[in-house]
Amino acid sequence: MEEAKKSITVNEDEINEHRNRLGNLTNQIANLNAEYDAPILEALAMDNKAAADIYVAERDKKIEDITNGFKSDEYFKAKVIQEKEHAMDMFYRDRENYRSEYLKYKEAFQYYFKNSSTGKVYTNLINSEAESAKDYMNLNHMLFVTNYSIPREYSMSYSIPGYEQQVDSFIPFEGQIAVSKSKSLSLSSSNPVMIKYERYKQKQFIWLVCTLASVFVLILCFYLVKRSKVIVVEIEKWMPYYIKLPIDLRVVLFATIGFGAVIFLLLINEKIFYDIENLFVYTWGIFTYMVAGSLLWFLTLVQGRFLSAQLKDWKNLKKVWEKALLNKTGQSMKVLFNKAISSLKDAFLNKSMGMQMFIVLAAVFGLGLAAIMIIVDPVFLIVYMLLLALIGLPVVVILIKSIGYFNRIVNKTNELAVGNLGEDLPVSGKSVLAMLAGNMNVLKQGVRTSQNEQAKSERLKTELITNVSHDLRTPLTSIITYTGLLKTEEVSNEDRLAYVEIIDRKSKRLKLLIDDLFEVSKMASGNVELTLEKVDLVQLLQQALAEYDDTMNESSLQFRVTYTDVPVYALVDGKKLWRVFDNLIGNVFKYSMDNSRVYITVRKLDNQVILSFKNVSKYELSENMDELFERFKRGDTSRHTEGSGLGLAIAKSIVDLHEGSLDIETEGDLFKVSISLRIVTT
Structure with missing residues (x-):
């Protein structure tokens, strides 16, 4: 260890690592101040100035040491050397703890190992020459000897902390290890190896005695059974009862008891070689195992005799199998x-x-x-x-x-069953339960949507009845009123003509409402037949606009119509599509703000033609545009304008029959209707 300590070296990286281990100088001073602030303040709070002064002096000394260390490498070099010396002390102390075990095995074994790379020999034999060792390391001189090798990947490797060299690093060994039988080198009876050796010989003797005794008893039993007819008769008495059992159950019993007999053999062997420590204490246990094992082997042999006798009779075996449990079940x-x-x-x-x-x-x-x-x-x-x-x-x-x-x-399913929607189930992960929870949420949303649609349907139904009643009652009331006035004798010819004119106008109004209602009902039932022809949509739109020339001239609206340069053909029913254009243009005149512009455009997009009608509404538009497609719905909620309120519903139904689409878009008071139809190229 002293030699290793003298070889300690410290490089600049280690000095810098130790210096900055706790941060730079500023951080370390700040940490020390923070560490001592609390005890200093606590001492001052208790009027213990002496203790506070001690803390202050201790803190200042540490700050001074750190400051000096940052000024000179020698300070931290000494610290690093001190740490490495401490690590060496711990290393050698730990290895010293193994010395007693090492000495125990060193005394117990003779060994001769050679480094296969360098040829260096490691041995505790007196004569370490290779030839002498080979002659000596055999069973003539040893109680036990075995060849042993340690490959490179399993060789011992360790290094001493702070010491640059590694000791015996990755050395492969080959050689022999043995226990000597010579008196000078033999082990004492108290040595753990010799104790185990003596116990093993004792167990070998017990095992041999048990084996010989078992073989003797087995032979004796066979002899007695063969000589004694009484035993055979007693065994045969049980056969009628045994054969009453189903054949498959008998086979299972035979296999189970036979397996148990084999297990008891293994248990006896285990008991002798691994459990026994004192012959007198464990003899009763071994005897019990042998008796139980013998009984199981006896039952196995008896069952084997009974089964073999039955299996030899092939004709009867088929009938026996029919009564088997497996066959019945x-x-x-x-x-x-x-x-x-x-x-x-x-x-x-x-x-x-x-x-x-x-x-x-x-x-x-x-x-x-x-x-x-x-x-x-x-x-x-x-x-x-x-x-x-x-x-x-x-x-x-x-x-x-x-x-x-x-x-x-x-629980959520039960709540849905009684109509209580509640909150959504949490969906986490991709498991089946998460998928089920997600589907339950979708179903819940479907139920909510259905309830909303049902409520909306009920509301629209009520509004439909109200609107139909209003729109039909208004002209009908006028007709009844003016008809009653015509019946009076005081009516002048001039008034009579005016009354007749009003009745005629209201009758036509009533007829228009009834015709529109009938047409919508017919379209909803699907009883409409289309006469499809190849029609130029630009020309059809121009014809529809031409019908309103006089109205355009009298109106304050400014029309901006944009067509394509070439004809646009589609396979449509010209009359019904003309009705769509007529309804939309009529709505423009009825609901557009005075002195505003109206934009009508026709453009092609891929294999579709888009016809759009844009105008500024004089009435405030509803947020829900879908309701404008409902029957008897109008942009004029006061219902002062002429019309049946069925125009958009009829227009959408006609476009849907042509497999097209009619959509409404709004932005503030800007109202836009777009019709999309498929173009015919040939």
């Missing part, structure tokens, strides 16, 4: 097997869930089998506890968590 087992296969297939309908179940069951059964190993050897208790901690506890936690998650899903 074969059909039931087949049914159970089919059910098990079906259940197994159901378990793996979702492969992820099936694999999780398989892994959990494998873990549970594996831990059960591991628990059996504890009975064989208590040493396995440590391994079992590790398995329980690494596998058992996580499996239990996962099962409890999964069962809790499943119970929450069941």
